[in-house]
Amino acid sequence: MKNHWPTALDRLKKSSYKVTQARLALLKYLVKNHGPYTIEDIHVKIGCDTCDLATIYRNVEVLMNLNLLNRCEFGDGVSRYEFKNPNDHHHHLVCRTCRRIETIDACFFDSIKKHVSKLGYSDLTHQFEVFGICPKCRKKAQNSHPKT
Amino acid sequence: MKNHWPTALDRLKKSSYKVTQARLALLKYLVKNHGPYTIEDIHVKIGCDTCDLATIYRNVEVLMNLNLLNRCEFGDGVSRYEFKNPNDHHHHLVCRTCRRIETIDACFFDSIKKHVSKLGYSDLTHQFEVFGICPKCRKKAQNSHPKT
DNA sequence: TTTCGTGCAAAACCTTTGCAAAGTG
DNA sequence: CACTTTGCAAAGGTTTTGCACGAAA
Numbered sequence: 001m002k003n004h005w006p007t008a009l010d011r012l013k014k015s016s017y018k019v020t021q022a023r024l025a026l027l028k029y030l031v032k033n034h035g036p037y038t039i040e041d042i043h044v045k046i047g048c049d050t051c052d053l054a055t056i057y058r059n060v061e062v063l064m065n066l067n068l069l070n071r072c073e074f075g076d077g078v079s080r081y082e083f084k085n086p087n088d089h090h091h092h093l094v095c096r097t098c099r100r101i102e103t104i105d106a107c108f109f110d111s112i113k114k115h116v117s118k119l120g121y122s123d124l125t126h127q128f129e130v131f132g133i134c135p136k137c138r139k140k141a142q143n144s145h146p147k148t
Numbered sequence: 149m150k151n152h153w154p155t156a157l158d159r160l161k162k163s164s165y166k167v168t169q170a171r172l173a174l175l176k177y178l179v180k181n182h183g184p185y186t187i188e189d190i191h192v193k194i195g196c197d198t199c200d201l202a203t204i205y206r207n208v209e210v211l212m213n214l215n216l217l218n219r220c221e222f223g224d225g226v227s228r229y230e231f232k233n234p235n236d237h238h239h240h241l242v243c244r245t246c247r248r249i250e251t252i253d254a255c256f257f258d259s260i261k262k263h264v265s266k267l268g269y270s271d272l273t274h275q276f277e278v279f280g281i282c283p284k285c286r287k288k289a290q291n292s293h294p295k296t
Numbered sequence: 297t298t299t300c301g302t303g304c305a306a307a308a309c310c311t312t313t314g315c316a317a318a319g320t321g
Numbered sequence: 322c323a324c325t326t327t328g329c330a331a332a333g334g335t336t337t338t339g340c341a342c343g344a345a346a
Contacts, residue, residue, distance in 0.1 A: 121280030
């Protein structure tokens, strides 16, 4: 598995943004950990004293602009972020009950691209999430609402 | 094109929820208009005097429980809702600049379902959104940042 | 040294909730 | 009549912003 840290750091260095401690800590954490993570997750994990929450909000936007992150929306009112690894494009399967996140290593975006290209949009990105009830939560629900 | 109002109304009537003016207005609006719409959009469109914003928030949950609506997240911090028409499954292409929404009449969820079913999740739903820059916004951007 | 980034606190924003009054079946 | 729903106002939670100070190039 390729180490993406040098490439990611390089993209930050070559940008017009400055290389700061907060940005290094944020990027390093997301490159090394799979995620996706909420802003608050990240704040705790990199150490609350590393930088302020507001700084993470601001720098997540910076890294989004550099095309280094994906934003995920799971419908619970919180955004989650993960490192955009070009060799590991994937999607998510989220349990509606316990919020457990599984990875789906498949994508059908290519087959839908032609439908989209007719419309002349550029700089395409996509977001695909599957929701369901995981086996554990289903069993729990069955036990608490027995049918007989 | 089939009129979905009778079926939708019927599902509400047969549920344990009561049929109220606010629910009728909300459901009728979403059945007749394509959307997806934000809560505030809906509040204005059905008439702010029809019911309170809080009532729409509550009833959108009711209609979600009845499987009559889809919730869409476009990453701008606001949820949008649309009537879930079983004969018109589609996805969205959203301009990151002007938020214009186009419909994509294609879906390849079936082809990804087998990857998902191995994991034992039930009650699957999915959310697929494509983002890009629409032709109008791209032209505007080119004019304001000329290359020569 | 000049410009950009950060911490802190306040504000903005969307959404949820408590409660008394009104509506539904 | 019993129970649900609503309006209103307040609270909750996440994200954004202003500004003075500190850090990077």
